[in-house]
Amino acid sequence: MVDYTIRPAIPSDGAFLADMVVEAANWRAGVNRPRPTVLADPVxxxxxAGWQRPADAGVVAIDGDAKPIGAAWYRLFAADAPAxxxxxxxxxxxxIGVRPLWRAQGVGRALMRALTDAARTAGFARITLSVEHDNFAHALYRSEGFSVVETGRDRDTMVRLLG
Ligand SMILES: CC(C)(COP(=O)(O)OP(=O)(O)OC[C@H]1O[C@@H](n2cnc3c(N)ncnc32)[C@H](O)[C@@H]1OP(=O)(O)O)[C@@H](O)C(=O)NCCC(=O)NCCS
Known part of the structure; x- marks a missing residue:
């Protein structure tokens, strides 16, 4: 039995979200980009950066000691500064990112569901993400209702309708 709960993200979660960005950058086995290198990349x-802005929202999974183990969040980007x-x-x-010890136990899927519910409640009609072609998370996203809308050299953009 996996013991975790999900709560809304708050401004003081910024450092943990940065950890999850580093995890996402290092998803491929054998790749280990140091935290400062990843976070120096503007994308x-x-x-x-600046978490939590007014339009940002997220959910954080916490263990029985209230320590964060994973997070999913969304942010709006401008056309002249896209991600x-x-x-x-x-x-x-x-x-989205989940700490390595907690992966493959349903936390990621639960976070995705909580976040898409939050986006729908906030009034958004669609939500998007980017994933490399060979990341298994591709299958997770498809099974959660995301479809590929654009295919690049290494990555796909996937969108889910929230209606
Ligand atoms: C991607 C990630 C967020 C998914 O979270 P998770 O808690 O591991 O995922 P879940 O346990 O909810 O599993 C979701 C599905 O993926 C599958 N899955 C999980 N780990 C897997 C693995 N290593 N290989 C293949 N499939 C896997 C599960 O089987 C599950 O499908 P199921 O419900 O049909 O069994 C997490 O693994 C992670 O942080 N990975 C590293 C960073 C990353 O790749 N981020 C995404 C960048 S786009």
């Missing part, structure tokens, strides 16, 4: 930094999964102004982009 990765853009997912967490990786940009499709249109006003469509938030989802980012």
């Amino acid at each position: 990765y930094r853009g997912y967490i 990786r999964g940009f499709v249109a102004t006003g469509v938030p982009e989802l980012i």
Whole structure:
């Protein structure tokens, strides 16, 4: 039995969300980019810089000691400063990560569901994300209702309708 709960993200979660961005950057076995290198990349930094802005929202999974073990959040990007999964102004982009010890136990799927519920409640009609072709998370996203809307050299942009 996996013992965790999900709560809304708060401004003081910024450092943990940065950890999750580093996890996402290092998803591939054998790749280990140091935290400062990942966070110096403007695209990765853009997912967490200034957290929490008024339009940002997220959910954090915590263990029995209230320590964060995973998070999913969304953020809006402008057309002249897009991140990786940009499709249109006003469509938030989802980012997700789970600490290695807690993976493959349902936490990621539960976070995705909680976040898409939050985005729907906030009035968004769509949510987008970006994933590399060979990341298993691709299958997770498809099974949660995301479809590929754009295919790049290494990555796909996937969108889910929230209606
Ligand atoms: C991607 C990630 C957020 C998924 O969270 P998770 O808690 O591990 O996922 P879940 O346990 O909810 O599993 C979701 C589905 O993926 C499958 N899955 C989980 N780990 C897997 C693995 N290593 N290989 C293949 N499939 C896997 C599960 O079987 C599950 O499907 P099921 O419900 O049909 O069994 C998490 O693994 C992670 O942080 N990975 C590293 C960073 C990353 O890749 N982020 C995404 C960048 S786009």
